Amino acid sequence: MREPHVVRAPSIKPASGLPAAHETHGEPRPGVSQPRLNEPRVAVDVDIPSDVSQIERVVSLVTDLCRDLSLPKRHYTLNIPVALSEALSNAIIRGNHEDPSKYVHLRATVSDVALVIDVTDEGSGFDMRDIAHDPTSPEDLQREDGRGLFLMRQLMDRVEQIHGPHHILRLTLNR
Amino acid sequence: MREPHVVRAPSIKPASGLPAAHETHGEPRPGVSQPRLNEPRVAVDVDIPSDVSQIERVVSLVTDLCRDLSLPKRHYTLNIPVALSEALSNAIIRGNHEDPSKYVHLRATVSDVALVIDVTDEGSGFDMRDIAHDPTSPEDLQREDGRGLFLMRQLMDRVEQIHGPHHILRLTLNR
Amino acid sequence: MSFTLKKQGDVVVVDVEGQLIVGNRQELKQKVLDEVEKGERKFLIDFAQTGYIDSSGLGVLVSLSKKIREHGGELRLADLNDDLQTLFELTKLDTLFQISDTRERALEGF
Amino acid sequence: MSFTLKKQGDVVVVDVEGQLIVGNRQELKQKVLDEVEKGERKFLIDFAQTGYIDSSGLGVLVSLSKKIREHGGELRLADLNDDLQTLFELTKLDTLFQISDTRERALEGF
Ligand SMILES: Nc1ncnc2c1ncn2[C@@H]1O[C@H](COP(=O)(O)OP(=O)(O)O)[C@@H](O)[C@H]1O
Ligand SMILES: Nc1ncnc2c1ncn2[C@@H]1O[C@H](COP(=O)(O)OP(=O)(O)O)[C@@H](O)[C@H]1O
Numbered sequence: 001m002r003e004p005h006v007v008r009a010p011s012i013k014p015a016s017g018l019p020a021a022h023e024t025h026g027e028p029r030p031g032v033s034q035p036r037l038n039e040p041r042v043a044v045d046v047d048i049p050s051d052v053s054q055i056e057r058v059v060s061l062v063t064d065l066c067r068d069l070s071l072p073k074r075h076y077t078l079n080i081p082v083a084l085s086e087a088l089s090n091a092i093i094r095g096n097h098e099d100p101s102k103y104v105h106l107r108a109t110v111s112d113v114a115l116v117i118d119v120t121d122e123g124s125g126f127d128m129r130d131i132a133h134d135p136t137s138p139e140d141l142q143r144e145d146g147r148g149l150f151l152m153r154q155l156m157d158r159v160e161q162i163h164g165p166h167h168i169l170r171l172t173l174n175r
Numbered sequence: 176m177r178e179p180h181v182v183r184a185p186s187i188k189p190a191s192g193l194p195a196a197h198e199t200h201g202e203p204r205p206g207v208s209q210p211r212l213n214e215p216r217v218a219v220d221v222d223i224p225s226d227v228s229q230i231e232r233v234v235s236l237v238t239d240l241c242r243d244l245s246l247p248k249r250h251y252t253l254n255i256p257v258a259l260s261e262a263l264s265n266a267i268i269r270g271n272h273e274d275p276s277k278y279v280h281l282r283a284t285v286s287d288v289a290l291v292i293d294v295t296d297e298g299s300g301f302d303m304r305d306i307a308h309d310p311t312s313p314e315d316l317q318r319e320d321g322r323g324l325f326l327m328r329q330l331m332d333r334v335e336q337i338h339g340p341h342h343i344l345r346l347t348l349n350r
Numbered sequence: 351m352s353f354t355l356k357k358q359g360d361v362v363v364v365d366v367e368g369q370l371i372v373g374n375r376q377e378l379k380q381k382v383l384d385e386v387e388k389g390e391r392k393f394l395i396d397f398a399q400t401g402y403i404d405s406s407g408l409g410v411l412v413s414l415s416k417k418i419r420e421h422g423g424e425l426r427l428a429d430l431n432d433d434l435q436t437l438f439e440l441t442k443l444d445t446l447f448q449i450s451d452t453r454e455r456a457l458e459g460f
Numbered sequence: 461m462s463f464t465l466k467k468q469g470d471v472v473v474v475d476v477e478g479q480l481i482v483g484n485r486q487e488l489k490q491k492v493l494d495e496v497e498k499g500e501r502k503f504l505i506d507f508a509q510t511g512y513i514d515s516s517g518l519g520v521l522v523s524l525s526k527k528i529r530e531h532g533g534e535l536r537l538a539d540l541n542d543d544l545q546t547l548f549e550l551t552k553l554d555t556l557f558q559i560s561d562t563r564e565r566a567l568e569g570f
Contacts, residue, residue, distance in 0.1 A: 040233055044219040044240075052373045057243060058215055064239040065219075068232055078402065078433035081369075085404040089372045136442040144413045147405035147441055154440050227483045253512065253543035260514040264482045311552040319523045322515035322551055329550050 042069060043109040048088070050096040050104060055088045062108050062117070069110050071175060079155040079173060080115070086148040087119040087169050095121025095167060117171040118162075125167035128159070217244060218284040223263070225271040225279060230263045237283050237292070244285050246350060254330040254348060255290070261323040262294040262344050270296025270342060292346040293337075300342035303334070353378050355385065361392040361460050363453065366400045370407035379410050383417065391423030392460055396453050398429035408443060415447065424448075428456040463488050465495065471502040471570050473563065476510045480517035489520050493527065501533030502570055506563050508539035518551060525557065534558075538566040 044065060048054050059081050066076040088104060096102040105120040128149065133140060135147045152159045152171060162168035219240060223229050234256050241251040263279060271277040280295040303324065308315060310322045327334045333347040353374075354365040362385050370378065382393060395411070397403075403411075415425040428450040430438060438444040450456035463484075464475040472495050480488065492503060505521070513521075525535040538560045540548065548554040560566035 038224060040224070040229055040236070041222045042219065042236065043221075044217065046218075047216045049213060049215070054215055055371060055373055056369055061215075061217065061240060061243045064243060065236060068236045068239060074433070078436060081402040082404055082437065085371055085402070089404065089406065093372070136440075141442060141446060142412055142416060144409035145405070147408060151405055151437075151440065230481060230483055231479055249543070253546060256512040257514055257547065260481055260512070264514065264516065268482070311550075316552060316556060317522055317526060319519035320515070322518060326515055326547075326550070 039112055040069070041109075041111050043107065046106040048092075048104040048106060050092045050098050050100060050102045052089055052092055052098070055085055055092070058088060058106060059084050062106075065108070066110065066115060071110070071115065075115070075173060080117075083152045083155040083171055083173075084117060084119075086152050087117070087171060090148055091119050091121035091123075091169070094126070095123030097123070113175055114157075115171075115173045115175070118168050119171075120166050120168045123167055125161070125163055128161050128169075214287055215244070216284075216286050218282065221281040223267075223279040223281060225267045225273050225275060225277045227264055227267055227273070230260055230267070233263060233281060234259050237281075240283070241285065241290060246285070246290065250290070250348060255292075258327045258330040258346055258348075259292060259294075261327050262292070262346060265323055266294050266296035266298075266344070269301070270298030272298070287350065289332075289350055290346075290348045293343050294346075295341050295343045298342055300336070300338055303336050303344075353381055355381060358394075358457060359460075361394050361457055362390045363457075364393065364395045366395060366397055368399070369401045369403070370410070371402070371404040372406040375407050375410040378407075379414060382414050386418060386421055386423070391418070391421060393418060393423065393425045394428060394453065394456050394460065395425065396428050396456075397431070397434055398453070400431075400434065403434060403437060408437070408441060412443065412446065424460075426450065426456050426460065428453045463491055465491060468504075468567060469570075471504050471567060472500045473567075474503065474505045476505060476507055478509070479511045479513070480520070481512070481514040482516040485517050485520040489524060492524050496528060496531055496533070501528070501531060503528060503533065503535045504538060504563065504566050504570065505535065506538050506566075507541070507544055508563070510541075510544065513544060513547060518547070518553060522553065522556065534570075536560065536566050536570065538563045 042065060044062070046058055046061065048058055062084055063076040063081055066080055088106070091104040092098060096104060102122040105118075107118045107120075109116050131149045133146065135141070135143065135150050140146065149159070156171045157174045158170070158172040160170045160172070162170060217240060219237070221233055221236065223233055237259055238251040238256055241255055242248075263281070266279040267273060271279060274297075277297040279297075280293075282293045282295075284291045306324045308321065310316070310318065310325050315321060324334070327346060331346045332349045333345070335345045335347070337343040337345060352367045354367070356363050356365075362382075364378070364382065366378070385393070393414075411425070411427075418425045426448045429452060430449060435444070438447070438449065448456075450459075462477045464477070466473050466475075472492075474488070474492065476488070495503070503524075521535070521537075528535045536558045539562060540559060545554070548557070548559065558566075560569075
């Protein structure tokens with residue numbers, strides 16, 4: 001997904017680095033023509049030290065981008081900042097255990113159809129399906145923790161995991 | 176430089192996708208250790224339709240990023256917006272001849288040492304060394320055009336070309 | 351990002367400027383607990399100047415509320431904008447706190 | 461981004477809100493030339509609300525100035541912030557235009 005920044009000319013195929021409507025998941029389907037771009041399509045990559053004090057600034061960076069690309073206001077004032085903070089703090093604290101030798105990588109792409117955010121950590125991962133308790137239930141309402149995944153699921157259209165050499169949490173918010 | 180957005184876990188090596196101090200140009204040197212990151216390091220990729228009306232919003236996107244990453248104010252109010260506008264309008268008008276089937280690609284990376292912006296167009300390129308006239312000379316002062324490269328050179332620390340399958344103009348501004 | 355504590359009558363009013371998130375929630379917690387230690391019992395957090403709150407920020411509000419109640423006091427909230435109101439509704443925390451539209455209204459009934 | 465033209469005395473004052481760049485400079489050019497066509501001769505462009513200007517924006521200022529001079533008129537500029545002042549100095553265009561600190565000062569001497 002990332003490669004050394006070498007002096008080499010990229011091939012310009014619109015959207016080749018960015019998800020098109022039909023390829024937000026999985027490999028691009030051969031033979032499916034690329035939709036015409038009428039708007040800039042953007043991908044941002046951020047390497048983040050495993051330090052929670054970095055979260056606020058990384059969140060601003062993504063929300064400013066979303067504002068510049070004319071996403072709905074509510075998305076960049078509520079849905080994205082809250083869900084992204086959750087994903088980043090889980091990656092930094094639960095995934096990387098705040099180990100300063102480890103990094104969290106964020107990749108956010110904005111296309112005409114959706115914002116997709118991948119948050120990658122260097123931890124051993126977990127299984128999201130195990131986290132299904134309801135923090136709004138009377139038993140849990142007064143608990144201090146356990147609202148992170150719940151909020152991401154409430155505020156995003158999709159929350160998914162990708163298990164590979166590194167753990168990735170993918171948040172998708174349709175436009 | 177860009178690849179299809181497939182579901183695949185990236186390997187996390189800090190700065191592997193982004194230029195470190197010693198590798199802003201050329202291949203990363205093997206055996207040179209990566210400097211420790213204390214700040215988020217950011218790369219943004221934008222596919223831009225060949226339409227000058229897109230310039231303002233793409234410029235905001237980059238200047239907002241630079242503000243969020245605490246670059247000096249003057250950089251994101253003067254140097255970057257002006258130089259980047261020049262690079263984009265040259266790429267759209269001179270490079271792509273405003274052909275709607277062509278795109279301009281922007282890649283901006285911010286590290287602790289510099290902002291590096293690559294603007295790639297689908298035109299046949301030109302040789303920057305041929306453009307050496309001085310638009311501040313009395314003969315040229317009243318000309319309407321011919322100030323683009325001059326301004327980029329004045330406002331950036333380095334302006335370079337990369338000739339490959341596509342024409343790339345690289346702007347570097349040290350922090 | 352900063353927290354300002356002011357006494358209005360017998361109520362400690364806390365202004366949250368900016369975000370209330372994992373990076374700074376301990377600071378809020380400590381500042382309020384220090385006041386509880388000193389004997390204060392009525393607390394009002396005013397969110398008029400607050401951006402967003404994450405789950406750990408919400409968690410701190412829940413735990414402070416509990417701690418203050420254990421000391422016979424109360425924590426109330428005021429001035430949630432639409433986004434924050436939504437956040438409290440999503441998490442049903444709007445049922446746990448007394449939430450007022452304005453600081454004045456919150457102080458009146460306290 | 462918008463251009464507003466107002467008559468103050470015998471001077472046409474143009475406010476440039478936002479950027480003056482390749483995407484909108486033609487609009488400015490046309491608006492001013494229309495006024496020249498109608499017989500106006502004194503023009504003042506006020507940059508108090510302007511963000512940045514690119515080389516094509518500078519180019520339009522140069523060509524408008526020339527055109528207005530050919531008709532026996534003059535184009536003056538006012539209210540450049542530090543960034544814009546630097547831009548005019550870099551390009552030596554500060555030697556081509558009469559530039560005033562404020563709109564009032566520019567109008568006084570016109
Ligand atoms: N990136 C991650 N790596 C490993 N475990 C995680 C990660 N994200 C979440 N978890 C696990 O999921 C649990 C629930 O997370 P969450 O709903 O955010 O609540 P909280 O973090 O407050 O416990 C965490 O306690 C942790 O065990
Ligand atoms: N991306 C590009 N592709 C091809 N030619 C270019 C490109 N950028 C600049 N040029 C050439 O360099 C010349 C000088 O550019 P510049 O200094 O920006 O002034 P202007 O664009 O006003 O002529 C242009 O006229 C054009 O011939």
